[in-house]
Amino acid sequence: MTTTAPQLRKPRGKKRGGVLGNTGLYLATGVAAFLFLVPFYLLVRNALSTDAEITGEHWKFFPTHLQWSNVSDLFDDTSVDFARSMWNSLVVAVSMTVGILLICSLAGYALARIPYKHSNKIFYLVLGTLMVPTAVTFVPSFVLVSSLGWVDTYRGLIIPGLFSGFTCFLFRQYFLGFPKELEEAARVDGLGYWGAYWKVVVPNSLNFFAAIATITFISGWNAFLWPLVIGQDPGAWTVQVALSSYMTNQTVVFHQIFMATAISILPLIFVFLFLQRWLVQGIAQTGIKG
Known part of the structure; x- marks a missing residue:
């Protein structure tokens, strides 16, 4: 009985399609x-x-x-306190970020981990808030804030936006996929739900928290309509409201608009560049694709 030796395959070269594809x-x-x-x-x-x-009409590349005097013109303009508006936006964006991370993460953790017979109903109610248009709640929210005397205050700018149904939903979905073994080990050590959340879940979820913090900070910094209505005094203007003041029916100060815009996006660029690695990882952990 004769056997045939296996034929050696010649190594294939790189396909032209791969080079063209790259x-x-x-x-x-x-x-x-x-x-x-x-x-x-x-x-x-x-x-x-x-x-x-x-x-x-004659365009120059640069x-x-x-x-550079446009910078000093911007901050020396007495009609708009741009430095104050930058500070207001920073306070609002940071406060909203910290508040939403704390409130929505606790709500999401409770809905995902604490056994309660009405937890699903509460979760559906939270999802129901996403279906209500903002225009429907805008006027009642303003009436409530005005009755409390919070117009032209940080409280009026910050507190109404401290809860997000969508962020709560993201936290719940994330915590449902969090390893239960880590929490069970924490409970063996005598920790309750709060202890497990604060000492085990949060330290092991920093990527996701950083992603939500980045998105929330950018959203709070770019908010315009609510700060426009609540911040009626120029001292309570945020940076987006201040930017709109450079363009009126009578005058348009182009160099101030562009300089103010360039300066106003610097915090966003810094936050994004600093947290972009955690932002990508955190969004990947939510299960969002596409």
């Missing part, structure tokens, strides 16, 4: 990056230009003389 991927990424950076270029370019250069 080239197409790099090209598409480069185009997307270019389109993403164009608004930032226009923002910086116009912020360091004069109004004549911004609105002139102004011949950079107008």
Whole structure:
């Protein structure tokens, strides 16, 4: 009986399709990056230009003389206290971030872990708040805040936004997938629900907390309609309200608008760059795809 020796396969070379595919991927990424950076270029370019250069018919890639004096003009403008508005936005965004993380994480943990016969009903009620348009609750919320005397105060700007049904839903879904073995070990050591949450769950969920904190901070910083209604006094304006004041029916101060916008996005860029790794990991842990 004869046996045939196995034939050795020749190593395959790289397919041309793979090289072309990588080239197409790099090209598409480069185009997307270019389109993403164009608004930032226009923002910086116009912020360091004069109004004549911004609105002139002859376009220059960059102004011949950079107008760094636009920074001092912005902060020296007595009609708008831009530094105060930046501080107000920082206080509001940080307070809302801390408050939402604490309240919504506790609510989500309770709905996911504490056995209660009506927990599902409460959860459905929380989901029901997501179906109510903001316009429906806007006027009642303002009437309530006004009756409490919270107009032109941090309390009026912050407290009504300290709970988010969607954030509560995300925390509940995350805690449902959290390993129960860690919490059971904590209970063996004598910890209750609060102890397990604070000493075990939170330290092992920092990626997810950082992701929610980033999204909440950006949302609080960019809020416009509610601060516009509550902050009626210029001293209570947030940065978004202050930006709108540079464009009126009578005048439009272009260089101040662009300079104020460029400065106002610096905290967002810093937060995003600092927390982007945790942001990606945290969103991946929520199960959100696409």
